Amino acid sequence: MDFSAYQQLRFERRANGVLLITLDRPEKYNAADEVMHGELARVWTDVSQDPETRVAVVTGAGKAFSAGGDLAMVQRMAGDHARVSHMLEEMSALVYTMVDCTKPIVSAINGVAVGAGTVVALLADIAICAEDARIGDGHVKLGVAAGDHAALIWPLLAGMAKARYYLLTGEMISGAEAERIGMVAKALPREQVLPEAIRVAETLGTGAQQAIRFTKRTLNNWLRAQGPIFEQSAAYEMLGFLGPDVLEGAAALEEKRSPEFPSAK
Numbered sequence: 001m002d003f004s005a006y007q008q009l010r011f012e013r014r015a016n017g018v019l020l021i022t023l024d025r026p027e028k029y030n031a032a033d034e035v036m037h038g039e040l041a042r043v044w045t046d047v048s049q050d051p052e053t054r055v056a057v058v059t060g061a062g063k064a065f066s067a068g069g070d071l072a073m074v075q076r077m078a079g080d081h082a083r084v085s086h087m088l089e090e091m092s093a094l095v096y097t098m099v100d101c102t103k104p105i106v107s108a109i110n111g112v113a114v115g116a117g118t119v120v121a122l123l124a125d126i127a128i129c130a131e132d133a134r135i136g137d138g139h140v141k142l143g144v145a146a147g148d149h150a151a152l153i154w155p156l157l158a159g160m161a162k163a164r165y166y167l168l169t170g171e172m173i174s175g176a177e178a179e180r181i182g183m184v185a186k187a188l189p190r191e192q193v194l195p196e197a198i199r200v201a202e203t204l205g206t207g208a209q210q211a212i213r214f215t216k217r218t219l220n221n222w223l224r225a226q227g228p229i230f231e232q233s234a235a236y237e238m239l240g241f242l243g244p245d246v247l248e249g250a251a252a253l254e255e256k257r258s259p260e261f262p263s264a265k
Contacts (some may be wrong), residue, residue, distance in 0.1 A: 133174070141249060
């Protein structure tokens with residue numbers, strides 16, 4: 001498999017069939033614009049089909065895992081039916097290609113992970129997080145429903161009470177707290193996150209491949225069973241991009257102030 005066509009994802013082959021994938025837009029804290037979001041939506045199919053890869057590790061370049069959706073992309077989407085419709089399809093592709101990827105995925109959450117970054121971080125089969133990282137789903141603070149992946153997996157990972165709290169408030173969670181409530185498998189000092197993710201990946205890469213892959217496939221039926229919930233959340237999120245609140249939410253983020261949503265007046 002030739003990964004050279006990717007622009008914002010960097011690939012490095014490691015021993016024992018491990019493919020290290022780095023979100024590589026550090027000057028923007030690896031925020032996903034249209035290019036990166038599209039690449040994240042198709043890379044897992046390529047990983048699944050790559051005969052040299054037995055397990056993938058995904059991390060972020062620089063200080064962040066991913067700062068979510070690029071604000072300029074959000075502003076381009078607002079009120080644009082064609083862009084919103086395309087994003088709805090791409091969002092579904094990102095989620096389902098991760099769920100359906102035949103190879104195990106390990107995330108090394110080295111820093112902040114929000115929005116699209118949280119999708120990749122938490123839909124990975126094994127998530128290893130820096131204790132001081134910050135994880136969150138801030139859709140409601142932007143003025144749209146919590147779509148992407150959140151309604152799909154947060155209740156399964158942390159339980160409904162915690163999912164309701166964090167998704168309705170948009171508050172962030174530290175890596176240490178994320179481990180405590182079951183959002184991630186491990187929380188470690190930041191400098192240990194990637195080495196531990198590689199160690200885990202090499203364990204998977206040298207294990208019984210069919211057994212590991214079939215176990216992943218079976219466990220992910222929990223996610224497939226929630227497909228209608230995910231589809232509804234994604235549609236509601238995209239509907240929000242056609243309303244007035246998202247314009248105020250994006251402006252508030254850009255101006256670093258609290259939003260004054262039209263729907264709350």
